[in-house]
Amino acid sequence: MTNPYHDKITRTDDFWDMDGLLPERKSRPTFSRDTDTVEVAVPGSASQDGGEAIPKREESDKLRLAREALRKAEEKQKLRAALAFGDGETSLPPQEAEAVPLPDAPLDTYVPEGNPLIESVTVKPWPTRYSFYESFRKHALRYADKTGEPCRAVPFFSYTPQYAQLSKEQLRYYLYWRTEAKAGRYLPADYAYLLLFLYEIINLPDRIPPREGVELLCKLWEAYRETYPKLDRSLAEWVCDYCLVHHLAPPDRYYARFFPAVLQAASLKEFYVGYDGSAASPYASALFSYCSSYNWRSSKFITPENRHLFEKHVRGAFLYAWGKAEAEHKTVFAPIGKGAMVHAVTTRDAFGGALCCFDQKRRLEVSYLACSRSVELRYTVTDTVKYAENQVRGLLGIRSRFHTPNLPMPLRQAVDEYFAPFKKAQKKEAAASVPAYDALYEPERSQFSLDYAKAIEEQAWATTERLVEAEETEQAGPALEGEKTSPKGALSVALPLRDGEPKAESGEGTAEPPSPLPVSAAADYLSQALALCLNEDREGFSALARTRRLLPDALAESVNDFFYDVIGDAVLEEGEEGYRVVSDYREDLIQWMKS
DSSP states (O other): OOOOOHHHHHHHHHHHHGGGGGGGOOOOOOOOOOOOOOOOOOOOOOOTTTOOOOOOOOOOOOHHHHHHHHHHHHHHHHHHHHHHHHHHOOOOOOEEOOOOOOOOSSSSSEOOSTTTEEEEEEEEESSEEEEEHHHHHHHHHHTTTOOOOOOOOOOOOOSOOOOGGHHHHHHHHHHHHHHHHHHOOOOOOOOOHHHHHHOOOHOOTTTTTTHHHHHHHHHHHHHTTTTTTTTHHHHHHHHHHHHTTTTOOHHHHGGGGGHHHHHHHSSSHHHHHHHTTSSSOHHHHHHOOOOSOOGGGOOTTTTTTHHHHHHHHHHHHHHHHHHHHHTTTTTTTTOGGGGGGGGEEEEETTTTSSOOOOOOEEEEEEEESSSOOOOOHHHHHHHHHHHHHHHHHHHOOOOHHHHHHHOOHHHHHHHHHHHHHHHHHHHHHHHHTTTTTGGGGGOOOOOOOOOHHHHHHHHHHHHHHHSSHHHHHHHHHHHHHHHTTTTGEEEEEEOOTTTTTOOOOOTTOSSOOOOEEEOOTTTOOHHHHHHHHTTTTTHHHHHHHTTTTHHHHHHHHHHHHHHHHHHSSSSSOOOOOEEEEEEEGGHHHHHHHHH
């Protein structure tokens, strides 16, 4: 008898059985792990003692023609190389490097002459021997003295050009182009031809004297750098290495026209900036070229008409000032200490990136003085350049000027000495160009008299009282009355307190008031105007301007023009409430007024 309840439970449980809904899995074949060999006999096959030989595959006509063409091409290439070099050599030696360590003893150690920034140079051999460029030197020696005849240009491309890569026509044009280049006639040529000649100069110092070689390198550099700009990066390093290896001074006369590009591309910049035989101080020439943070050549005041003045006098003043410091046995670094320049040592691989045979490859250790690693030195050089530009602007009548607070006084005075003859000549020219009728407007010249000066001042004050309106007189009255009624008829202006001095408060303090600065009645009104600005008496400054029948702006400009010869810069600047003394020159002006 069936149990309905049990059947219901069974059907319910089977509902959750998912195995029947899944697809049937395919069985994976199994392989035996037994690796022993077995002999399998195939029914109907030949006996093991001997079977039929595999028939030889017949070569198609296309394959046969291809093989024949390849063989002829190889023979043609061998014949071409034999014609080019005349010895039948068709390939370079195997490119194998013999990792045989060589002695690390230096080949040469010396101190360069004429470049004080390079302290010493040590030339060492290359640490490992290699032979994959030996055939280049052999071929270069064979063609070193050959000349070429005029022929048509033949294109040539190679990343590392060598003689073995040249066809007969390419070799003929190379010899012709090289002959013309040695004579100073630079024909159009692919970059590979140029590199081949440069490699030849580097690898043949025994056939091409180094002094002649560096001249050829620099002339090729100048002639083709616009066509191939990447020459700047390569030759800036190769020329430096070539000179250091062969004891040569920097050939600055050849790259003077594009010196900024050379300086930017070179890694050892001190090699290029450290020499100038015509300068009073080679150090000064180096610092001027490399250490200034301000690029005066980009000044907005330089025009095609006055560029030669800036180029001549900015550099001339700098070399004069720093050269004078050195000539006076203060050393060129006197304003900031002898240890301003940093001693550095660098190791460089000579002729990096060039095809260079093993016996010409060198490793260089250079000890030098770094120009750009002293912040104080850079500040002083920059301010000297700015101050020199200020003087050139003054000669040209340009009012905008730089502030140079970090420039030491000895260098400031030396720059002024350099420009003094030019200012004197300019004044003579201005006096000579004054029309004759201007003499009628000149003031009368009389002998100095203190009483007469006092009378002039009293008349000036009387005129002031009549011209100034009542309300303006009330505002400026106390200060002007104090100045007018000062003892002995003198104008007394109190100097400002120094930092740290006690201030006397009304009714309490016992500190004495600051001593007044006496300015005699005969003194120049510009000194009075400066004294008023030192005391921040802006109302008195305006009243003095009215007395002179000037605007405050005109009076301030006159003060700046007068004290520019004393301080070397503008001393008054316009603020929110009026004109005030430039804080950088406040102490200097107070000392000058007291003296």
